[in-house]
Amino acid sequence: MTDDQTPATPTQPTDPTPTRPTLSRRGLFGLAGVGVGAGLVGVAAGVAGDRAVSAATSHTSASTVYPFYGPHQAGITTPAQDRLHFASFDVGDISRDELIELLTDWTVAAARMTTGGSAGTYGPASGPYDAPPDDTGEALDLPASGLTITFGFGPSLFTTAAGVDRFGIASRRPAALVDLPHFQADALVEAQTGGDLCIQACSDDPQVAVHAIRNLSRIAFGRASIRWSQLGFGRTSSTSRSQVTPRNLFGFKDGTANVKSEDTKVVDEHIWANAADGAAWMAGGSYLVARRIRMTIETWDRTALREQENIIGRTKGEGEPLSGGTEFTEPNFAMKGRDDAPIIPVDSHVALSHPDQNDGAVLLRRGYNFVDGNDDLGRLNAGLFFIAFQRDPRTQFIPIQKRLAANDTMNEYVRHVGSGIFAVPAGVTKGSFVGAELFA
Amino acid sequence: MTDDQTPATPTQPTDPTPTRPTLSRRGLFGLAGVGVGAGLVGVAAGVAGDRAVSAATSHTSASTVYPFYGPHQAGITTPAQDRLHFASFDVGDISRDELIELLTDWTVAAARMTTGGSAGTYGPASGPYDAPPDDTGEALDLPASGLTITFGFGPSLFTTAAGVDRFGIASRRPAALVDLPHFQADALVEAQTGGDLCIQACSDDPQVAVHAIRNLSRIAFGRASIRWSQLGFGRTSSTSRSQVTPRNLFGFKDGTANVKSEDTKVVDEHIWANAADGAAWMAGGSYLVARRIRMTIETWDRTALREQENIIGRTKGEGEPLSGGTEFTEPNFAMKGRDDAPIIPVDSHVALSHPDQNDGAVLLRRGYNFVDGNDDLGRLNAGLFFIAFQRDPRTQFIPIQKRLAANDTMNEYVRHVGSGIFAVPAGVTKGSFVGAELFA
Numbered sequence: 001m002t003d004d005q006t007p008a009t010p011t012q013p014t015d016p017t018p019t020r021p022t023l024s025r026r027g028l029f030g031l032a033g034v035g036v037g038a039g040l041v042g043v044a045a046g047v048a049g050d051r052a053v054s055a056a057t058s059h060t061s062a063s064t065v066y067p068f069y070g071p072h073q074a075g076i077t078t079p080a081q082d083r084l085h086f087a088s089f090d091v092g093d094i095s096r097d098e099l100i101e102l103l104t105d106w107t108v109a110a111a112r113m114t115t116g117g118s119a120g121t122y123g124p125a126s127g128p129y130d131a132p133p134d135d136t137g138e139a140l141d142l143p144a145s146g147l148t149i150t151f152g153f154g155p156s157l158f159t160t161a162a163g164v165d166r167f168g169i170a171s172r173r174p175a176a177l178v179d180l181p182h183f184q185a186d187a188l189v190e191a192q193t194g195g196d197l198c199i200q201a202c203s204d205d206p207q208v209a210v211h212a213i214r215n216l217s218r219i220a221f222g223r224a225s226i227r228w229s230q231l232g233f234g235r236t237s238s239t240s241r242s243q244v245t246p247r248n249l250f251g252f253k254d255g256t257a258n259v260k261s262e263d264t265k266v267v268d269e270h271i272w273a274n275a276a277d278g279a280a281w282m283a284g285g286s287y288l289v290a291r292r293i294r295m296t297i298e299t300w301d302r303t304a305l306r307e308q309e310n311i312i313g314r315t316k317g318e319g320e321p322l323s324g325g326t327e328f329t330e331p332n333f334a335m336k337g338r339d340d341a342p343i344i345p346v347d348s349h350v351a352l353s354h355p356d357q358n359d360g361a362v363l364l365r366r367g368y369n370f371v372d373g374n375d376d377l378g379r380l381n382a383g384l385f386f387i388a389f390q391r392d393p394r395t396q397f398i399p400i401q402k403r404l405a406a407n408d409t410m411n412e413y414v415r416h417v418g419s420g421i422f423a424v425p426a427g428v429t430k431g432s433f434v435g436a437e438l439f440a
Numbered sequence: 441m442t443d444d445q446t447p448a449t450p451t452q453p454t455d456p457t458p459t460r461p462t463l464s465r466r467g468l469f470g471l472a473g474v475g476v477g478a479g480l481v482g483v484a485a486g487v488a489g490d491r492a493v494s495a496a497t498s499h500t501s502a503s504t505v506y507p508f509y510g511p512h513q514a515g516i517t518t519p520a521q522d523r524l525h526f527a528s529f530d531v532g533d534i535s536r537d538e539l540i541e542l543l544t545d546w547t548v549a550a551a552r553m554t555t556g557g558s559a560g561t562y563g564p565a566s567g568p569y570d571a572p573p574d575d576t577g578e579a580l581d582l583p584a585s586g587l588t589i590t591f592g593f594g595p596s597l598f599t600t601a602a603g604v605d606r607f608g609i610a611s612r613r614p615a616a617l618v619d620l621p622h623f624q625a626d627a628l629v630e631a632q633t634g635g636d637l638c639i640q641a642c643s644d645d646p647q648v649a650v651h652a653i654r655n656l657s658r659i660a661f662g663r664a665s666i667r668w669s670q671l672g673f674g675r676t677s678s679t680s681r682s683q684v685t686p687r688n689l690f691g692f693k694d695g696t697a698n699v700k701s702e703d704t705k706v707v708d709e710h711i712w713a714n715a716a717d718g719a720a721w722m723a724g725g726s727y728l729v730a731r732r733i734r735m736t737i738e739t740w741d742r743t744a745l746r747e748q749e750n751i752i753g754r755t756k757g758e759g760e761p762l763s764g765g766t767e768f769t770e771p772n773f774a775m776k777g778r779d780d781a782p783i784i785p786v787d788s789h790v791a792l793s794h795p796d797q798n799d800g801a802v803l804l805r806r807g808y809n810f811v812d813g814n815d816d817l818g819r820l821n822a823g824l825f826f827i828a829f830q831r832d833p834r835t836q837f838i839p840i841q842k843r844l845a846a847n848d849t850m851n852e853y854v855r856h857v858g859s860g861i862f863a864v865p866a867g868v869t870k871g872s873f874v875g876a877e878l879f880a
Contacts, residue, residue: 124745124756124757125755125756125757127745129744129745130744130745130746131744131745132742132743132744133748135691136689136737136741137690137756138674138687138688138689138690138691140687140756140757141684191816206523206673207673207674207687210689210811214737214822217818221738221742225818226818227818228813229813229820230813231811231813233646234646234650247577247578247579247580247581249576250577251564251573251576251578251580297654298658301576301654303572304569304571304572305564305565305569305570305571305572305573308573316564316565316577317565317580369578369647372671372813373669373670373812374666374669378529378665378666379666380653380654
């Protein structure tokens with residue numbers, strides 16, 4: 001399979017003045033007669049390489065446009081943007097044809113919005129004055145801001161809990177789209193778990209990501225409604241060597257050993273589903289696991305630095321393994337410290353989650369930090385919204401999480417309160433709709 | 441009073457490459473023996489003028505540092521940054537001296553963090569290894585990102601509901617720090633209302649704003665705890681002529697007629713409290729009113745464009761008054777349309793809130809959009825976190841809001857669910873603490 005999206009290098013404006021984007025929703029409307037689409041902007045090839053850029057400023061230019069169409073959906077190997085709005089949807093009592101119509105409507109709107117366009121033809125401020133606008137308008141002056149919109153299908157789309165095959169697709173459910181097992185100490189809240197469909201909107205501007213979810217939700221009115229949703233900021237994993245490693249709310253670098261989009265061999269082998277895996281319609285797709293992980297940060301903040309570093313298995317400053325070196329030095333799990341015990345504790349997060357300890361299993365993580373106000377005791381309702389992509393959760397997320405749930409010393413400071421698993425189909429061909437192969 | 445902070449023009453890096461900030465927390469730690477403070481960076485005078493910049497990119501450079509010390513607190517006339525974390529605190533059962541100590545600790549930490557430094561001397565990754573770090577670390581690699589931290593005192597700091605003078609300051613409560621009256625249709629939630637103290641942290645990076653509130657909350661442990669808090673994005677008002685007008689979640693430009701920091705005469709007359717106002721310790725301060733305004737955006741989105749524009753009194757695209765012109769044209773409330781009725785409806789938001797209709801009363805608004813997940817019906821829990829600064833709420837916010845609450849056709853689409861009023865004292869002198877004049 002050719003792959004012009006991996007690594008997905010953003011389109012940069014040629015104008016050197018960072019305050020003047022080259023493309024905005026408003027600008028698009030001024031281009032009378034010119035089609036709205038990826039054709040408007042060039043797509044660069046190649047990768048920026050390992051430029052040392054600040055975590056704060058490694059996000060792309062506001063006018064970055066990632067192509068919506070392609071062999072894979074964008075938002076997976078795309079260098080992680082800074083902001084997230086994720087939504088899980090319940091599909092109402094509609095027919096198979098109506099579901100296809102919804103996916104088609106979503107596809108058209110997503111293709112428009114990812115270029116910096118409005119969700120609908122008329123936009124928020126023109127068209128019939130006696131009808132509601134077909135775009136809500138809050139992103140009218142904003143450029144694309146690296147927006148990607150990624151769609152996924154949950155297990156319940158294939159059959160309900162009662163086994164009803166609502167859309168005639170039960171036989172096509174991929175074996176890899178399992179119901180996630182109960183993990184030790186799971187504290188899942190039903191209202192923040194599951195869902196028939198999901199949409200991950202990522203952008204460097206939160207208003208652009210929110211605008212995307214809001215308009216897709218508006219378009220779904222009467223057909224699907226939001227079951228749960230999550231805003232996030234400060235991505236917790238770099239997915240490209242052009243990005244520095246960001247920090248999670250434990251204050252540690254997160255994602256040092258993450259799969260990077262430049263490692264195309266690893267991505268092909270461990271992230272993209274393959275026709276040979278059993279569900280041919282998922283070829284070029286991936287499986288998304290989301291976990292809402294609440295951190296008890298007030299307790300963490302009263303833990304000694306030495307204890308924090310032993311829990312993580314890395315230093316807090318540079319982020320190198322406790323066995324020494326620099327951030328990207330491979331951890332030496334055999335190195336002994338005092339008492340002849342491994343200097344990287346065997347129950348540390350880095351030891352338990354390392355591929356060497358998990359039969360080589362890796363994940364492409366793409367999570368975000370969140371703070372959703374505070375609880376009754378004045379503690380911040382904060383944590384990590386974990387998102388990981390993989391070829392098969394049965395051999396990747398599930399065994400890794402089983403080990404972590406049973407052994408990780410970090411468990412004292414985290415609580416998994418939300419969860420979802422979704423089959424993310426391959427990219428969309430122009431004129432078609434997302435997931436068309438499932439209904440073919 | 442001299443005023444080197446208004447208009448507050450940010451310090452810009454001289455390096456033209458936007459991806460390389462000139463100052464970061466890490467960088468600061470590398471400057472052994474060099475004091476951490478505003479002296480590290482120059483402060484430019486003058487204003488950028490009316491450059492046409494995109495709303496998406498009008499925020500300042502990541503390395504922007506606003507001075508913490510000065511005649512006024514930063515975060516009022518400072519050009520509104522893109523992100524907000526606001527927190528209201530309840531003070532525990534502590535003494536007057538302990539309250540002063542808390543304010544002193546907060547002042548020291550805020551002064552450090554606004555320069556891009558850590559909250560404490562040792563930072564997150566050094567110091568005694570067997571003690572908790574004195575900074576939580578998630579902003580370790582991030583530059584100052586235009587962070588401002590603004591402190592305020594609520595009515596309940598002066599006396600509790602039972603009239604107890606906890607801190608010996610009851611006699612010094614400013615007359616302008618009234619308890620807000622009940623406004624028609626108020627739907628206030630007690631848990632999102634009031635508070636003894638408030639902190640407004642604004643930055644162009646949400647992780648930097650969150651880091652500030654989190655560390656100030658950590659420092660307050662055992663003395664004060666968060667009562668309610670709010671994250672926001674996509675500022676809803678421009679406070680400087682160097683900024684374009686952003687859009688709220690109704691999709692309309694918000695803040696076209698806002699007080700701008702460049703209008704120093706208006707700011708002096710209507711925003712800064714004066715010794716002659718009655719409470720001499722508040723001279724150079726201001727009064728902050730916060731309102732959490734939930735928007736029923738799904739209902740709004742199904743309203744005809746014509747109706748939306750009649751409710752606002754402006755067009756949705758350009759934002760000019762319905763009486764014509766461009767965005768900054770003064771509305772003509774006398775102009776008649778069909779049926780000989782005013783073309784700008786008398787019950788529109790712009791008509792009711794215009795200074796001409798409110799005895800010249802103005803506000804310096806500094807609000808943010810918010811989306812806090814969704815409710816049980818799948819509707820986004822979204823709206824506007826309104827923040828306004830003023831010299832005297834009795835003649836500014838209160839009469840304006842009374843008229844709006846009684847007459848505004850927008851009320852069908854908004855619900856005020858949270859509220860707070862705080863006396864924001866003048867700026868801090870080096871070596872002193874915020875609000876020192878109150879306790880002198």
